[in-house]
Amino acid sequence: MTTAKTRKGKTPSKQGRGRPRCEEAHKKILKAAYEMLDEVGFMDLTIEGVAARAEVGKPTIYRRWKTKAQLAMDAFLSAVNPEIAFPDTGSVEEDFREQMNKIVNLMNSSRGEILATVIGSGQVDDNLMAAFRENWLLPRREDAKRIFQRGVEREELRDDVDAEVAIDALYSPLFYRLLLKHLPLSDNFVDELIDVVFKGLAVND
Numbered sequence: 001m002t003t004a005k006t007r008k009g010k011t012p013s014k015q016g017r018g019r020p021r022c023e024e025a026h027k028k029i030l031k032a033a034y035e036m037l038d039e040v041g042f043m044d045l046t047i048e049g050v051a052a053r054a055e056v057g058k059p060t061i062y063r064r065w066k067t068k069a070q071l072a073m074d075a076f077l078s079a080v081n082p083e084i085a086f087p088d089t090g091s092v093e094e095d096f097r098e099q100m101n102k103i104v105n106l107m108n109s110s111r112g113e114i115l116a117t118v119i120g121s122g123q124v125d126d127n128l129m130a131a132f133r134e135n136w137l138l139p140r141r142e143d144a145k146r147i148f149q150r151g152v153e154r155e156e157l158r159d160d161v162d163a164e165v166a167i168d169a170l171y172s173p174l175f176y177r178l179l180l181k182h183l184p185l186s187d188n189f190v191d192e193l194i195d196v197v198f199k200g201l202a203v204n205d
Contacts (some may be wrong), residue, residue, distance in 0.1 A: 028054040029061055033075035037114055042072055042121040042128060069128040073135040076118065080111055086143055092151030093198050096144075096170060101191045103171070107178045107185050116178055141167055157201050169197045 032053035039166050047068060051058045065071040084102045089095055106112060122129030144167045151157035175194055177185050 009089070021080060025054070025056050026153065027062060029056060029064070029071070030075045031076045033071050034079050037072055037117075038077060038110055041117045041119050042068075043127070045072060047071070062102060067127050069125065070135075072118065072128065076111075076114060077135055078151065080106055084140075086147050093194060093202070094156065095119065095147050095150075097190060097194050099147075100170065100193070101187055103174055104185045104187065104190055106143040110195040119175070119179065144171070151201075155203055158203055163200055166197065166201055169200075170194075 010116055011161055030049060033045070033050045040049075040167055045056055045068060050071065054061075060110065061071065065074065080121055083106060084099065086095055086099045089098065107115065118128065118132055124133050141164075145163045148157060148163040148166060152159045170193060173189075174185065177189070183189075
């Protein structure tokens with residue numbers, strides 16, 4: 001009886017400690033994966049290396065992420081998502097301007113090189129490209145379409161323009177310069193893009 005009670009008494013304390021340890025391990029894995037992604041790129045990133053740096057076993061990682069691509073994208077997004085959210089300034093044009101400036105700031109940092117590496121590596125790794133589309137591209141486009149629709153509802157933007165085309169017109173040039181590096185990414189470039197594209201999007205009084 002004493003043994004049974006002792007075991008029962010110990011169980012809650014073990015469970016109480018388990019969740020924080022689980023969350024701590026999750027954060028350590030993402031941090032380790034992001035650091036290695038920055039240091040060696042996606043192609044040389046390994047689950048073994050992440051496990052060693054995070055001080056966890058490989059099974060701990062595989063229970064959370066089935067592929068290296070999924071882990072890499074989650075690690076990248078956990079670092080950058082808070083920085084690139086859309087504001088609500090009261091003007092949809094300014095909402096896009098501010099958010100695109102956030103993207104440019106990210107692209108001009110070390111995270112931009114990681115993003116370029118992920119896109120480049122995705123050309124030869126279908127799993128990585130699928131993870132990029134699912135976790136980065138599509139959520140970002142859904143956010144942009146939501147802001148676009150807000151502009152239509154406020155009668156700031158035309159309702160006869162395809163939102164997908166408008167988003168491509170605004171954001172594709174940023175990725176073009178990120179990948180080809182033929183010209184700089186700057187706030188002035190964002191201003192010029194906004195001025196040109198919104199001439200075709202804005203409702204004419």
